[in-house]
Amino acid sequence: MVQSSLTAWLKGPAIATQSSRIEGREQKRPQDVPTPPSSSDEKDGPGESIKVPPVIQQSCIQTESLRTSRPTLPPNVHFRACTREDLRPLKRLNSLLLPIPYPESFYREIFEDSLTNNITLLAIWHDDPCTVGQEKGRLIGAIRCRLFAHSVQDPALHSSAPDGKPMLYLSTLVLLSPYRSYGVAAEMLRLLTVRAIEQYGIGSVGAHVWEANAEGLEWYAKRGFRVVGREEDYYRRLKPSGVVVVRREVRVGDLLGG
Known part of the structure; x- marks a missing residue:
C-alpha cells in the first residue's frame, strides 16, 4: 500500500449536485488500497477479544432511508453516512483490520469533500434493533471509495471499460470478523x-487486492469481479508486495438489487 496521495483532479461534468469533482490522472498510485474481510482475529484492545454479536429478531418498524429489507441482513444493522464523531472509531477500525496506517488527509477528505463523503458508508450494529435511530450503536464496518475519471492512467483498471464512464474505486472495505456471515460488506458495496x-x-467498479489476501480475492470473485491485471511492488512495506487488480462492469441487476 503506497502512502502517496493523488494530487491531480479533473473537473468532470456536473453529474451530482453535491460535487462535480472526479479524480483524473494519478501521479503515482492510489494511497488507499482496499482490504476486504480477512480471516485474522481482531482485538478490541490489549487482551480484549471482540465478542460474537447476538442477533435479536424483533418486529421493529424501520424508518431509516438506508435500511434495507434484503433477507440476508439481520435487523440489527443499519447503514449511514460518516460524520466527524465517527473519526476516532473509524481510525480504530482501520488500524485493526488494515496492514498499513493511513494519513490524516485520508480521513480529513471524508469531511472536507462532499463527493468523498457521499461515497463513504458506515455499518452500525445494534444489539437491540429497536434502538436504531435512538442509540448510537457500534461501528462494525466501513467502505470508502473514490470516483475515477475514465482518463485515469491505470491500464489494468480501465482496459475494456465502458468508454467515457467514471469508475467507482474501492479504497478501503473493512468489516469486523464476527459480523462477516451476515452479508454486511456485500450490502455496503451494493448500496x-x-x-x-x-x-x-x-x-x-474496481479495486486493488493484496496478492496474499486469498479470502479477499475469493470474496470479489463471488461478486462478479474478474482479474484484469497485476502489479508488483505495490505494498512496499508488505511481503509479498504485489496486488491483483479486479474490476466488474455495472449491470441492470445492480439497480434491481441483484
Missing part, C-alpha cells in the same frame, strides 16, 4: 454501487 450509478453514471 454505494447503486448510488454511484444513479448520481455519477459509473460504468464499472
Whole structure:
C-alpha cells in the first residue's frame, strides 16, 4: 500500500449536485488500497477479544432511508453516512483490520469533500434493533471509495471499460470478523454501487487486492469481479508486495438489487 496521495483532479461534468469533482490522472498510485474481510482475529484492545454479536429478531418498524429489507441482513444493522464523531472509531477500525496506517488527509477528505463523503458508508450494529435511530450503536464496518475519471492512467483498471464512464474505486472495505456471515460488506458495496450509478453514471467498479489476501480475492470473485491485471511492488512495506487488480462492469441487476 503506497502512502502517496493523488494530487491531480479533473473537473468532470456536473453529474451530482453535491460535487462535480472526479479524480483524473494519478501521479503515482492510489494511497488507499482496499482490504476486504480477512480471516485474522481482531482485538478490541490489549487482551480484549471482540465478542460474537447476538442477533435479536424483533418486529421493529424501520424508518431509516438506508435500511434495507434484503433477507440476508439481520435487523440489527443499519447503514449511514460518516460524520466527524465517527473519526476516532473509524481510525480504530482501520488500524485493526488494515496492514498499513493511513494519513490524516485520508480521513480529513471524508469531511472536507462532499463527493468523498457521499461515497463513504458506515455499518452500525445494534444489539437491540429497536434502538436504531435512538442509540448510537457500534461501528462494525466501513467502505470508502473514490470516483475515477475514465482518463485515469491505470491500464489494468480501465482496459475494456465502458468508454467515457467514471469508475467507482474501492479504497478501503473493512468489516469486523464476527459480523462477516451476515452479508454486511456485500450490502455496503451494493448500496454505494447503486448510488454511484444513479448520481455519477459509473460504468464499472474496481479495486486493488493484496496478492496474499486469498479470502479477499475469493470474496470479489463471488461478486462478479474478474482479474484484469497485476502489479508488483505495490505494498512496499508488505511481503509479498504485489496486488491483483479486479474490476466488474455495472449491470441492470445492480439497480434491481441483484
